[in-house]
Amino acid sequence: MTACPQCDQPLKSEPPYAGWCPSCDWNVVRAPSTEKTRFARLQTHLVRGLYADITHPKGAAPDAAREAATAGLGGGVAGGAARVAGYVLACLTHLLCPAFFLIGVYFVTRWTFLSFVPAFIAFDLAWLLRPRPAPFPAGGLPLTREAAPDLFALLDRVGAEVGAPRTDLVAVSGAVNASFMTYGRRRRRVVEIGYPLWLVLTPQERVALLAHEMAHSGNGDGRHGLVVGSALHSLGVLRDVTRFDWQEGDGMSRLVAEAFLAVLGLPVRGLIMAMELLLYRSAQRAEYRADELAARAAGTTATISLLDALITRADPVHHFLDAGVVATRTDDLWTAIRSYVESLPESERERLRRAARLEELRVDRTHPPTYLRMSRLAALPHEEGRVRAPGGAIGTELAPPAARVAEAIREDAQSALYH
Ligand SMILES: [Zn+2]
Ligand SMILES: [Zn+2]
Structure with a gap:
């Protein structure tokens, strides 16, 4: 058995999977994320703090505490104010589209050759930010009630x-x-x-x-709402177009244009960060609440094992699909994925669980860390589940x-x- 290069304890390894150290976590995280920034540390602090608030609300009787913790709405006055502020920022974001349009009109009516460039950019941005309904899920194939009566019966029951x-x-x-x-x-x-x-x-x-x-x-998850959800979507679009994307050989004029867009993108990034910070409490509370409802419907055991599956099965599926082997395989894709996931040794599953725990706790992730969600469910009264x-x-x-x-x-x- 090989020893850990960091602490000399025996490594866990099941070839062909690389070894890792259960004592000091050496080689547990394979693709380490960028080093901790101050913002990331703040996020870790916030996510842990919210978890503590939900599991042990201060100064409340146990029953009332449980009620408050599971109400799903942003807790307390601070939570309410944050939601309102998030809403206001979202409304301001929706004003960007008419604002860019008016800027474009202003430049066009100057009637000089130079003013057409900024006018063009402004109209372009207004078009990108135009209000529009959410599209059908990308790459999704529709399945109707008539074509899938048993599946819809289950959806109705769960719903x-x-x-x-x-x-x-x-x-x-x-x-x-x-x-x-x-x-x-x-x-x-x-x-x-x-x-x-x-x-x-x-x-x-x-x-x-x-x-x-x-x-x-x-x-009550603010991020899924019509006003806030579509504002976040618009800002995401703006962030994508203002991403600095220049390589040597692209030429000087391209560099100037990219730099101009990147500078324009800074307030966009700031606005996204501000909205994430304002909404994370209600969003993460909504996740804990959704887990609780899932446990009531499907049972605590199945819900906890679903969460475990997100780490020990969904991550390997991602890995399989990203590995570039899909293009060359001729066997049935679904059978191949299933046997790949089933063949994962227990030591590798354990490593994935540890890696997930070591990951940074970020507020801009859509869900709280999986292990916190699991320990929260385990601490609640056991549910048998009402839908088989x-x-x-x-x-x-x-x-x-x-x-x-x-x-x-x-x-x-x-x-x-x-x-
Ligand atoms: Zn070690
Ligand atoms: Zn969710």
């Missing part, structure tokens, strides 16, 4: 349990994720099922996953869109290979 409105459509996609959202002008409700994640879950864990996502529709995973034909109903998703993933991987 009724967590207080979610009726689902109009399912989108089967290649994401390692799931979500419940509205799209389009008529704000139709769609459940997105990322098949690579769905595939590696047990039937009862799938119930927990659906319950968690559907619980978000009514639990049905036998039924759900697998058969999902098979046709899943096969097309596999094809799309393979085509994407191949075109990435040849470019």
Whole structure:
């Protein structure tokens, strides 16, 4: 057995997986994130602080404390003020589109040759920020109620349990994720099922996953709202176009344009950071609340094992899909993913759990750290679960869109290979 180069204790290793040290965590995190900035330390502090508030609210009777902790809304006056401030910032963001439009009009009416450049940029930005309804999940294949009666029966059952409105459509996609959202002008409700994640879950864990996502529709998460959600989306678009993207050989005029955009992007980044800080409390509370509703619907055991699966199964699925092997494999993608995840030795799962714990606790992640979510569920009274995973034909109903998703993933991987 090899010894740890850092503390001399024996390493854990199961070839072909690289060894790691259970005593000092040497080689546990394989792709270390950038060193801790002051902002990251502040975030760690905030995330831990909120967890402590939720598990041990100060100066409240145990029952009232539990009630307050699970109310799902931003706790207390400070939380309420932060939500209002976040809302105000969101409204200001929505004013950017007409503001850029007016700036464009101003420059155009100067009627000089030079004024057309800034006018063009201003109109471009106004167009990018135009209000628009959320699109159908990218790369998702629609599955209707008629085509999948058993799946929709389960969605209705879970929705009724967590207080979610009726689902109009399912989108089967290649994401390692799931979500419940509205799209389009008529704000139709769609459940997105990322098949690579769905595939590696047990039937009862799938119930927990659906319950968690559907619980978000009514639990006061500021980030999912119409005003704030679309403002964050607009700012994200602006951040992407103002990202400094210049390489040697791109030329001087390109450098000037990129530098100009990057400077313009600074207030955008600041605004995003401010909104994340204002909203993180209500957003993370909403996550804890959604977990609790998921446990009530699917049972504590299945919900905790779903969360464990996000680390020990979803991470390997990401790894498999990113590794570039998809393009060249000729076997069935879903079978290959499933056997890859099943073949992971226990020591590797344990490493993934540790790596997840060592990761920075960031407020701009959409969810609180998984291990905190698990310990919170374990501390709450045990729930048996009210919705049993049905036998039924759900697998058969999902098979046709899943096969097309596999094809799309393979085509994407191949075109990435040849470019
Ligand atoms: Zn060590
Ligand atoms: Zn969530």
